[in-house]
Amino acid sequence: DFAAYKRATDARLKALEDRAAPPPGDADPAAVTDGPAPGPVKAGPKPAGPAPKPAAAANDPDRAKAVAAIPKPAGKDAVDKAMYAYNYAYRLWQAQFYPEAEAQLQGYGTKYPGHRLVSRAQNLLGTIYMDDGKPNLAAQIYYENYSKLPDGERAADSLLNLAKALTVLKKPRTDICRVYTELGDVYGAKLTAAQKADADKGRAANKCT
Numbered sequence: 001d002f003a004a005y006k007r008a009t010d011a012r013l014k015a016l017e018d019r020a021a022p023p024p025g026d027a028d029p030a031a032v033t034d035g036p037a038p039g040p041v042k043a044g045p046k047p048a049g050p051a052p053k054p055a056a057a058a059n060d061p062d063r064a065k066a067v068a069a070i071p072k073p074a075g076k077d078a079v080d081k082a083m084y085a086y087n088y089a090y091r092l093w094q095a096q097f098y099p100e101a102e103a104q105l106q107g108y109g110t111k112y113p114g115h116r117l118v119s120r121a122q123n124l125l126g127t128i129y130m131d132d133g134k135p136n137l138a139a140q141i142y143y144e145n146y147s148k149l150p151d152g153e154r155a156a157d158s159l160l161n162l163a164k165a166l167t168v169l170k171k172p173r174t175d176i177c178r179v180y181t182e183l184g185d186v187y188g189a190k191l192t193a194a195q196k197a198d199a200d201k202g203r204a205a206n207k208c209t
Contacts, residue, residue, distance in 0.1 A: 067097055082112035086121045093124065098132035109148070119145060119152025126161055130168070139165035156187040160195060163202055177208035 073087045089104035105125040109118045122145035129138035142162040146155050163179040180203050183191070191199070202208075 063097075066095075067092070067100055070095055070097070082108070082115040082117055082121075085112075086117045086124070089121070089128070090124060093128050093131070096131075098128055101128050102132070116153075119149050119154045119158075122149070122152075123154035123158045123161065126158060126165070130161070130165060135165045135168045139169065150186065156183065156191060156195060159183045159187070160199060160202075163199075167202070167206065173206045173208070176206045177203070180206075180208055 070088075070091050073084045085104045085108065089101040092098075092101035092104065102125065105121050105128070108121040108125065112118060122141055126138045126141035126145065129135070129141060139162055142158040142165060145152065145158040146162065149155055152158075159179060160183055163176050163183070166176045166179065180199055183199055187195075
């Protein structure tokens with residue numbers, strides 16, 4: 001069942017890719033200590049004060065100034081572009097500068113193939129898309145992270161997040177339940193207590209048997 005779902009999903013995601021325009025590339029690196037990676041999708045972090053305006057920094061001087069105030073990675077990891085992109089994107093996401101965070105992580109796996117942070121970065125990118133109100137793109141990223149890196153550090157989180165993205169998109173419960181079934185079949189014994197509880201909640205909400 002999940003194999004059939006994957007074939008259908010691949011076709012839908014290919015159509016999305018054909019319509020999507022590539023975003024801006026990464027900034028020049030300066031690096032920082034590796035930060036945590038988000039797990040299953042939840043309500044986005046709320047920074048102090050009002051949320052940033054939903055406008056590109058290049059067209060909004062106030063936003064550009066606020067983005068510039070976010071500390072850029074610096075220090076011993078300056079030579080690691082992958083580390084810089086991940087950590088800077090994480091900081092931008094925490095501050096709710098979603099387009100800027102997305103730009104840091106677009107094409108991450110292609111730019112930094114084999115890097116230990118690829119699974120984390122892809123899962124983070126999906127979460128940024130979810131918080132930015134783009135569940136279609138989030139579902140694509142979560143699905144690809146699981147299917148391409150099933151042994152990745154955040155593969156199980158991405159599969160769990162895929163089910164949540166499909167729920168937001170109001171996809172058929174059969175599709176959502178297949179994802180939860182795949183999660184249990186592939187990662188059952190490896191899931192954390194929090195992941196199991198999250199999955200159980202999702203299964204119950206979608207009346208999965």
